[in-house]
Amino acid sequence: NDGYNLWLQYRPVQNSPYLSSYREQAQHITLPGRSATSNIIQEELQRALGKMLDTTPEFSNAPNPATTLIIGTRKQLPELSATVDDETWNNLGTEGFIIRRIQHNGKNTLWIAGNTDQALLYGTFDFLKLLQTHQDISSLDITSIPKTKIRVLNHWDNPDRTVERGYAGSSIWDWHRLPDYIKPQYIDYARANASIGINGTVLTNVNANAQVLTPYFLKKVAALADTFRPYGIKVYLTARFSAPIEIGGLDTADPVNPDVQQWWDEKVNEIYQYIPDFGGFLVKADSEGQPGPQNYNRTQAEGANMLAKALQAHQGIVMWRAFVYSNETPDDRAKQAYNEFKPLDGKFEDNVLVQVKNGAIDFQPREPFHPLFGAMPKTPLMMEFQITQEYLGQGTHLVFLGSLFEEVLDTDTYAEGPGSTVAKVVDGSLDDHALTGMAGVSNIGTDRNWTGHQFGQANWYAFGKLAWNPAESAADIAQEWSRMTFGNDEELATKVKRIMLQSHEAVVNYMTPLGLHHIMGWSHHYGPGPWVTDKHRDDWTSTYYHQAGPDGIGFDRTASGSNALSQYAPEIQQQYSDLSTCPEKYLLWFHHLPWDYTMKSGNTLWNEIALHYQKGVDQTQDMLDDWKSIQNHVDDQRYDQVLAFLQIQHNEAKWWRDACLLYFQQFSKKDLPEGVPQPEYSLDHYQNYTPVFVPGI
């Protein structure tokens, strides 16, 4: 088993008390739909039920006395649908579904219902998940409605098939052979995404290439859009702000220039000729060398609105990234996006979402939530999570990101009093926004198992689940994924869940404990690099962030420092400014403290840092031991790969610990506490060591 089938393994159901009830239910399926999507539903059921139950279900177009499972929309089944009230139907929208048990012809029947075939597809995958995880289906009454509207993967894929920050091979988009050749992998990609409710994909890198907007590429994009459409997945592209100059022959890209506006209008009309349901644009502007409205002294809103207006006639949207910062701005990088965007609240067109990374710096192992969440009530803010593990061990370390996503989503912004969680900002319920969304920077590539690390699949899965329902628990997601992926053996399920649920805390401990951040290797971002300094951009160095010196360590973001804390609600400001209430996990993010500062445990800060690094190493050992203990329950191929990667992770946790502690020890001038071994090499060794092969640069 090479992992290609992801969580759609459809393992034979054995030793389940429910096997006979599953077989009974799956005998005769009524599926009235005749669309491409209905065909997909039928094929998926045939594949899944055949593999899981060793049965070949019979299909019919209309309910009859033999029917045991009905999969039909409100319109397809008027009689049955009249038993459900109008309000329920309306609440379901176009994507929500119901799975409920009904009496039909005096028979115990299951009904998967919704307003559209797409909803039925989601319902079908949910039903199959129940079988995959051996759930009791005798009294089902499920209503599931997505809480966000736009649930998209962001592929940082380039036309030459390299993937920025990708650690799983090349880009899956085989541009050269498109539009003629539709790789089977595209279909399986769409199936996997539909199975977790993802309804959009941005095909191209945020560091954009204008060429993707030319007819040569648009034909290829259209072929992908055609492939994904029946799975409910729309395609989006990144728009390079200077495209009117680069491919349009204009000498400016100024958003208020009528020629520029006209160029975008025409370009958008052209795109819709190829792709009638094109989703819209994702834009990275005025950031890390990308062109943008600042080049013309225009605001982010003026830039976004120009594109938004061009898309309006076609119901397209703009996802405008808030990742705007500059090393020429003398202020703390953590404050810059807020300063740029907060004054623009209410100035964006209705079809613009501002896409904000979960934290104010950059996808670090742990960051406090971005201060923009809750600060722009008149603007829909879209969450951007990074599924690819740029700063978290890339394709090699096992880190379940469901825990990270959950931690951010559950945090209270206090924007409108207690209970104003980030999740409520993102799902639009706090400020009543209908246009809502979540983006995940994809970890998918051409590797047979899609994500490089088998457990990288769990992060793709968790992203989809949390985009659908930001309130879902990471622990439940981990459990569900593990059962679908590896099977229902209880010992295996317990151990895999334990491995997953401690993995995020482990990586924080051995990389950036207690609020440290951005201390990784230069440019490739793999491995430790707290010594990185004196580069062409100060805000890309490590010393800028950890501020370690003889007097202590940490970035002072309180009123005595950069005062980034002032960007948060007063409750947060108060809690995080005060050393007695600041959560220690964010301590050095907000405070600069002496090495002998006393922590809650009674340890000095120096000892506590060292002990956290050690704990991270110990946790990777626990993960390794847990994995070894389930060898008999996992197929060899996946077992061996994960084992080898866990071993690497454990060794690299030590590398992080030793390199960081030796580096910081130059300033603390203190011994390592008991329980933390002397590093194997001198600091010099670690500083001169570069991993041989680091992909994804």
Ligand code: BDP
């Ligand atoms: C950083 C990456 C860089 C991306 C950038 C972004 O290092 O490759 O282009 O974020 O999000 O994390 O635009």
